[in-house]
Amino acid sequence: MTSVELSVESAPAAQASPREWWRTAAIYQIYPRSFADANGDGIGDLPGITSRLDALRDLGVDAIWLSPFMTSPQKDAGYDVADYCDVDPLFGTLADFDAMLAAAHERGIRVIVDLVPNHSSDQHAWFQAALAAAPGSPERARYMFRDGQGEDGELPPNNWQSVFGGPAWTRITEADGRPGQWYLHLFDSSQPDFDWANPEVQEEFRRILRFWLDRGVDGFRVDVAHGLVKHDELPDYMPPEDSDSMGGQEPVPYWGQEGVHEIYRDWHRLLEEYPGDRALCAEAWMPTAEETALWVRPDEMHQAFNFPYLMAEWDAEQLHEVIDVSFEAFGGVGAPTTWVLSNHDVIRHASRLALGAEHPQGHGIGPLSKGKPDPVVGLRRARAATTLMLALPGSAYLYQGEELGLPEVIDLPDDARQDPTWFRTKGERYGRDGCRVPIPWEADAPAYGFNATGASWLPQPAEWHGLARDAQDADPASTLNLYRALLRLRREHGVAAAEFSWIEDAPADTVAFRSGPVTVIANLGAEPVALPAGARVLVSSAPLEGDAVPTDTAVWLAND
Template structure:
């Protein structure tokens, strides 16, 4: 990105993900809901974010936490009403917040009227052509049409019983058996989702996060595939080259769909956006989704998966900016979401993995204090990078995963379908702790109504009310970072490495000072952002276990540190980060 004030709201927005089930319970039934979100909008506005992204609240049997949609044009009663959704959009706008909603176009619920109609219809009927029904292999069709496996474990095909009671065709479900995949070669499917987009656009939503954006189109002929694609982090390759294209993800045909959607959204004002959830590798293929006539943003999971590793982060950040420039799109940055172990827990492990599917009571437990310290440091990296950042609910509290959740409490279908081998994502979806002293930590309004997932006692130490009262809390740190980011217009700035091998920034002689060090230690992430107002922000993050020497020119003013002891004036403490600001060379008072 180059410094500019002439950009759209979404290009440098900080977007806060609300997982409605677990954010706030407005009616006391143990389940988060839209009235609960509405009541907490002042909190989000005070945090300083620009937009709210809501995970699904549509009518659903909830076999996959709402990602199995039975009606895309209505709100499930467990979350409220359509009037509540419209009130939420209106009140969010009143607080200066944009609203992004989830769209799930790869599959529907098995209780969607279309799928019920398909089950009652004969093979090759128009109703079945909306989905991927196929005859089975074998003498009597007893084998699945191909060898694909579900992302959640087990086969990706289920055989139906026809209306006359005989075994019939098979239908594809890349996820749970209750989530049949749609066939995007069918014109009715295209027309239906164009209408769904219009339905919510006309109610004022500012954008759509597109679930499994890379999965809508399957390879012609549905060929066998030896690998297994994982929910998080790509593919396990079995007996084939890693560069083989997966026949059911990231097929070139998806891009025509998004070009059509982009034209539809461009007809609305103010600007509305499309955000791709696409676990795509290599990175250059991800940026095909954000070419000028397609989507506006795509989640940068490569950055998330770089973990707490300075070398991996350098590679990911560098490649992100390079590919973003090629297509003229802003980069995005994210550390956690509802599908990953929260980064405060990942970073608390001795060797932090980039991500993993669940930490259970029998696994090595994270060091909570270390994870919190590292989470504070990485917030400086996340929010210091130009572009758009995504914050998952609770990130601003350095909330950990629920790592001792018992098996009987787990609800993720991946846990059941894998026979418990995959712990699933429930640990990251535990309700928010609003109060350290109220029942269920203030999540709901009824003391006797237990939340849908148990809240660990340890969450009390991270509760919002305690952090509000502590000026040095993570919550106040996020507020200060977001306020400084906005004041400096940091998200609109121009990025460069502060490193001899990567840029010439260190060759600048600041007025009255000798040249900066010629090499940055390997454990330090060091970069500069030339902001639109003329200032330069210097980001330094020590991601190692040892302090590193660091002195700076007098013109550099400390904006924030991730902890009071982060920078002594001579050394940068381990697992800490700082922001400095100074005038660009030749623009300060010394120029005169």
């Protein structure tokens, strides 16, 4: 058994301002259709969110981020928007949104809404007008319409592939019945990409931003923030085999183009016109932390999800490296590091961390996956990983249900699956349905308290009976109460804005550091690690073995 000595070496420190709440916030992602259903139709809604806000206040989060709830035909669970300035009837009304926003603010919870600027629904009024208009018209100029290649334009403009599988171009039939132009859709064919070189598109999104800011929202999470601008020449490109669904490591002609940064500089200036310190958070799936940090330079966005951290394996050396690189990259541009372990697009970390093989973003655990996770190992590692993450200076995002230790749902019936990835890959990839199943609130209620009728748009597994919030509420060892303790201690000890330093000479299979007044030891190795003499334990992700930290366990100690 090895032990940890508490000598330290300096590492980049986090900086915080009391006004800039987003630098240190714990933000809870709500996937509205799976959070709480007030009307019993099997799909979560805004009144359902309002009814459960007390649970989030008691959990201890600072803000919520709502995945799309705007008007949509729901081909991609709301990420295909038909009207950016209204609420889809599935989720309620604008009055319901206003009531939810007011109720959240009354509880001291800020509200971030999801914005999808890369593409719209094909049911959007603009795209319908484009289909009815002629090639070269102003209506078509709002989207990426191009003539095809070949003698009769029968071939797509290039070889780009959709993130969801299959070609990224679809040919339309013109009003006179002839085969016509092609339009780009980096996602589903029902999600045509806007042409952000068009000033009309730029002005429309300024209008959309103002619409929600005027209602009082506190910020925006920006979907596919590294997209929007495509290489002018639309060159052929094919991502490497087995790359994740957002592209390869080398320059990609539709991700991370330089012109996208001017869009966010413009949005940053717009947000500064409003009081209350509004924030922009980028979903930018770039290969490295250094590249991701370009989105959060002082005049651009405020946060960017740290996907290299999210995708890191359960390995001490790899975590040590990604934490170091993150502090250096984000600190180098004056931005907070924004930590995250799960969201609506990736395998829940209570399952992912027990998988030995790489599982690319968006693929899910499916027929081509190499093995299935051990649920006991997965949950133990997930609890340890969260205990580690919430001690790191910066902001942290939590995904609904992770505070209950929910695993990925793998064995959904084929006829229940709804992710476009499942259909476009003809069942080779399960996609993201497994992390989107409605969450359990009460063990003995219909649909585990998701609603009063028992309806559920995706079936809930029987084993969720023991993971329901009320079943965990009174158990001091539950995952729910671990999250409550971590969030409370995070606030009380100010670790999100604290100075960070690594502990020198820690055992090879540990991640050990100081975050202000707290020492954290995470043991990722096979052998127990002895606690320092006289250590005072604040919280532990699993029971200790005497004065030792067992495998797959993380602990916070007070620096007395």
